[in-house]
Amino acid sequence: MIIDTETTGLNHRKDEIIEIGAIAFKFDxxxxxxDVTGVYGGLQQPSIPxxxxxxxxxxxxxxxxxxxxIDLPQLRSIIEAADLIIAHNAGFDRPFCEAFFPSSPARLGLAQSLKSTGRPAARRHQARLPDWAGGLFHxxxxxxxxxxxxxxxxxxxxREQGRTPFAELYETSQRSRVxxxxxxxxxxxxxxxKAxxxxxxxxxxxxxxxxxTEVAEEALDDELRICARKSIAGMKQIHRSST
Structure with missing residues (x-):
């Protein structure tokens, strides 16, 4: 499934979700x-204007x-049936979703389309979805x-043997990350x-x-070596995740 949020601001500790959208679909x-198997869109009145x-x-x-x-039972039913949850910028959406319904998205994790595919726009740190979508109406x-x-x-x-960006994202989502x-x-x-x-x-x-930061497990040693050369102290490996 794909999930997206609209919020009152950028800080998940004080700002609130005002809209959630979700689409469930099948893949081979x-x-x-x-086929698209489910669609949900709902608004939420925040505590502030x-x-x-x-x-x-x-x-x-x-x-x-x-x-x-927001109809939490309906939304949760879509989430709990999903093998994979995707957000374009999971670094933004994840903390808002975890605060809103802590059990479901946290259980599955969110794959991030922004960094999980090889499309040129996806490699830019803050690629906007309208730019990434290219000529598609949006x-x-x-x-x-x-x-x-x-x-x-x-x-x-x-161009690569008819592979879709989703195929690449799904493959990436199955790898362990650190x-x-x-x-x-x-x-x-x-x-x-930051760079x-x-x-x-x-x-x-x-x-x-x-x-x-979060890197693929196979990239861990290289990242630690680069940071050691730059004399960055106290590098710690904290945990591994499936997305």
Whole structure:
């Protein structure tokens, strides 16, 4: 399934989900996408007014969400039937989803289309879905619309023996990955770490207060060697995950 969220802001600790979209679909052993088997889209009234910049981006107004609640049983039924959950930018969507319904997405993990395929736009750190979708029509920034746009992108056959981006993403999702925390790294290494795709953890969620990244298990030794050459202290391997 593909999942997407719209929120009141970027901070999952204080901002809230105002819309969730989800699409369930079948696929075969070759990674070809088949029928859509379920669609869910729901709005949620937040505890604060929707910021004007969010309304400009999404088109979602305070009037649209009055009295609205996401149907958790319906959404959970789609999630729990899924073999794989995909979000275009899982680094953003995952913490919001885990806070909203902690058991289901955390159990399966989220594969991230932004970094899991070889498409050129996907290699840019913050590739926007409308850019990634290329010439496909796409309204953008409504949750179900974003899910369908991503589904269309993932279903396109590429140049490599007709393989789809989804086939590559699914293959990648089955590999073990390792999360690394660069504890006690010097302040002047901040820009180097950011350039290598590290993100900052403030320690409020129980993880170390440090820069961190997630890499394929086979890339772990190379990443540690590179950081050792840059004299980044305190590199720690924390855990492995399937996505």
């Amino acid at each position: 052993d070759a990674g070809r996408i088949g 929707i910021p004007p910049e969010v309304t400009r981006l999404t088109g979602i107004t305070d009037e649209m969400v009055v009295g609205q609640m 309204e953008g920034h409504r949750a179900v619309d974003d899910c369908f746009a991503l589904l269309e992108v993932l279903a396109q056959e590429g 999360r690394i925390f660069a504890e006690n790294s010097p302040f002047d290494m901040k820009d180097h770490l 290598r795709g590290y993100r900052w953890s403030d320690g409020s969620d129980g993880r170390p207060k440090s820069w961190w």
